Amino acid sequence: MARSLPKRADVAVVGGGLIGLASAWRLAQAGRSVVVVERAEVGAGASLAATGMLAPAAEHEPGSDLLLPLALDSLARWPGFRDALQAASDIDIDYRQEGTLVLAIGRDEVERLRFRYELQRRSGVAAEWLAGTEVRRREPTLRPSVTAGVFCPLDHQVDPRRVMRALVLACRAAGVVVVEGCAATGLDWSGPRVTGLVTERGTIAAGTVVLASGAWSGAAGLLPDHLALPVRPLKGQSLALRTTRQTGTLSHMVWTEQVHMAPKGDGHLIVGATVEDCGFREGVTAGGLYALLEGARRVLPGIEEMEVEAVWSGYRPTSDDDAPIIDTLAPGLVAATGHHRNGYLLAPATADAVAALLTTGALPEVARPFTLARFRTEARAIA
Numbered sequence: 579m580a581r582s583l584p585k586r587a588d589v590a591v592v593g594g595g596l597i598g599l600a601s602a603w604r605l606a607q608a609g610r611s612v613v614v615v616e617r618a619e620v621g622a623g624a625s626l627a628a629t630g631m632l633a634p635a636a637e638h639e640p641g642s643d644l645l646l647p648l649a650l651d652s653l654a655r656w657p658g659f660r661d662a663l664q665a666a667s668d669i670d671i672d673y674r675q676e677g678t679l680v681l682a683i684g685r686d687e688v689e690r691l692r693f694r695y696e697l698q699r700r701s702g703v704a705a706e707w708l709a710g711t712e713v714r715r716r717e718p719t720l721r722p723s724v725t726a727g728v729f730c731p732l733d734h735q736v737d738p739r740r741v742m743r744a745l746v747l748a749c750r751a752a753g754v755v756v757v758e759g760c761a762a763t764g765l766d767w768s769g770p771r772v773t774g775l776v777t778e779r780g781t782i783a784a785g786t787v788v789l790a791s792g793a794w795s796g797a798a799g800l801l802p803d804h805l806a807l808p809v810r811p812l813k814g815q816s817l818a819l820r821t822t823r824q825t826g827t828l829s830h831m832v833w834t835e836q837v838h839m840a841p842k843g844d845g846h847l848i849v850g851a852t853v854e855d856c857g858f859r860e861g862v863t864a865g866g867l868y869a870l871l872e873g874a875r876r877v878l879p880g881i882e883e884m885e886v887e888a889v890w891s892g893y894r895p896t897s898d899d900d901a902p903i904i905d906t907l908a909p910g911l912v913a914a915t916g917h918h919r920n921g922y923l924l925a926p927a928t929a930d931a932v933a934a935l936l937t938t939g940a941l942p943e944v945a946r947p948f949t950l951a952r953f954r955t956e957a958r959a960i961a
């Protein structure tokens with residue numbers, strides 16, 4: 579039976595993805611009455627398509643200096659977030675701490691990896707250069723052609739399916755009303771102030787609306803033109819392989835220039851992900867799967883014997899600088915979106931920042947660079 583829509587709440591959240599639910603949970607823990615409105619099912623956007631890597635070190639690349647402090651802050655919040663989530667839901671989220679091995683094959687890739695490694699070192703990110711023999715000692719199923727690697731011991735991972743299931747339970751236990759199959763269609767305004775959320779099943783009067791609609795946050799509809807957000811979808815395709823004792827598996831997350839592979843506690847090896855700037859184009863393509871399988875086989879020959887268990891695609895919510903947007907757009911209207919390929923990594927810090935913004939009126943120091951002001955400053959500098 580469809581869940582009935584409350585008539586009022588302190589906070590109405592648009593989007594039952596990771597960011598919407600994590601924020602709702604934190605707000606409910608802070609004493610707010612919260613409704614989450616999801617037009618499909620919880621996690622149906624990017625959140626169930628993700629690999630679940632919490633990888634600030636492997637992710638660190640030229641241009642991501644702005645993000646690094648927030649990424650490290652959020653990673654540091656993960657153990658507390660995990661413990662609270664597991665306690666509230668009684669679900670083990672498969673939190674793994676083996677780190678990432680970033681691989682290079684051949685001279686050109688080694689040179690590029692060396693550049694990345696030096697950037698990591700300059701930024702103070704823990705990283706260790708490994709010769710090919712040492713890489714294979716740590717991951718014996720890799721091909722002998724692997725020339726070198728960088729070990730990033732800080733990087734962790736979770737299982738997105740378990741996290742999303744746990745978040746729904748934690749939210750409900752904290753009193754959050756999660757309404758699925760109900761699209762938000764507009765905002766109720768009273769002068770300059772947002773006073774409610776209009777949905778296809780009625781209006782919720784709300785002190786604050788939190789827009790956490792992922793890759794759809796930039797689409798026309800809910801927001802007036804002058805508040806439009808610079809967020810677009812970046813499609814990613816992934817697949818899950820079933821590993822057995824015979825096929826062997828990996829113990830670390832393994833990255834190459836083509837793919838990432840993440841071994842999960844249930845025996846799956848996730849291979850991801852394509853990056854396609856093609857708008858909302860549904861479906862898994864032969865080209866996408868071919869690229870993933872070819873990239874994986876180049877370093878891990880054992881994949882040939884692994885069963886393909888699932889294939890899927892999703893849309894990363896990507897802002898113009900690939901960093902999140904956490905900001906007050908108008909009185910009574912807050913955005914928490916644009917987490918691109920780092921939503922899992924950034925979820926605890928984002929949820930805490932949203933809760934702080936609604937409770938104290940200000941963002942914590944570490945989240946302050948992620949307001950929309952940075953885009954206005956860039957536009958002024960170019961003009």
Ligand SMILES: Cc1cc2nc3c(=O)[nH]c(=O)nc-3n(C[C@H](O)[C@H](O)[C@H](O)COP(=O)(O)OP(=O)(O)OC[C@H]3O[C@@H](n4cnc5c(N)ncnc54)[C@H](O)[C@@H]3O)c2cc1C
Pocket residue numbers: 592593594595596597598615616617618619620621622623624625626627628629630631632760761762763790791792793794813814815816850851891892893894895914915916917918919920921922923924
């Ligand atoms: C292939 C892939 C791999 C990834 N791997 C990783 C990874 O390893 N590590 C990591 O940190 N991140 C990863 N990400 C990124 C991560 O998944 C996202 O950053 C994160 O899930 C974004 O969460 P969200 O809640 O903002 O968006 P979403 O999960 O997309 O949730 C938004 C929700 O809003 C709903 N919605 C939209 N419009 C409306 C409306 N009008 N009314 C009601 N509901 C609406 C949608 O149905 C959707 O469920 C990956 C993403 C992809 C696609």
